[in-house]
Ligand SMILES: [Zn+2]
């Protein structure tokens with residue numbers, strides 16, 4: 217059984233601990249039951265931001281925000297390349313000292329839970345807290361396991377209640393099938409225990425309603441209609457052609473060259489395909505620049521034949537089917 221809790225209206229003990237969640241958890245813990253709380257965000261906060269000028273600290277090797285970690289020590293960490301640095305006290309832009317974490321992560325949520333359940337044995341199962349097998353195995357003895365998606369790879373035991381503290385925090389990835397993944401995950405988790413709690417700021421969203429009503433047919437038909445309207449699989453094919461270069465200009469040049477090749481082939485053969493790229497698809501990861509071309513439509517595979525030699529021979533060009 218899934219219970220949906222509206223985070224914007226329900227009385228709360230803290231940001232993500234609603235009174236209803238608290239009371240149900242207490243009842244289960246009183247009867248020696250176990251609870252799995254799923255929060256798939258490493259670190260204490262997703263970003264570290266100057267409150268005066270909004271400067272967000274970024275990884276020097278990637279164009280990504282650094283996450284603030286508070287345990288085992290306070291550091292700024294890049295979740296892509298692993299770069300880490302001391303937590304600065306002053307903003308490099310405005311010299312202000314009003315710096316704060318933003319976007320709650322699992323370490324800060326662990327503090328919330330510990331305050332709400334001070335005498336309960338709570339274990340965190342993520343790649344920072346549970347590095348060794350012994351550490352991961354020890355979570356089997358905890359009353360409450362707070363986990364990222366690492367629990368898929370481990371067996372933290374049986375649970376009487378599974379809690380998703382904030383449905384929206386699961387939907388941050390910009391993948392076209394993210395809702396489907398979240399739906400399947402919540403349904404699977406809910407089936408593995410007696411009851412499940414899903415907290416959300418948007419209880420009227422189609423995803424929340426389908427989850428509540430356990431109506432997979434409705435979810436499926438709505439999702440398929442959306443995919444059809446926007447030309448996503450299974451009605452179409454999507455592929456990303458990615459180029460990797462040490463310098464930004466080189467990456468931009470390579471994208472322009474390949475894009476040109478694809479557009480010429482498309483004009484000659486009139487494949488049913490959309491081909492596009494723009495600067496927002498350029499990213500920096502671990503000192504490398506990545507440019508991306510999106511190829512979308514029923515004729516994607518045929519059009520990509522044009523780049524066969526590039527893709528096979530050129531190490532800097534990669535093809536990824538979605
Ligand atoms: Zn500042």
Ligand SMILES: [Zn+2]
Nearest residue numbers: 275278294297
């Ligand atoms: Zn990085």
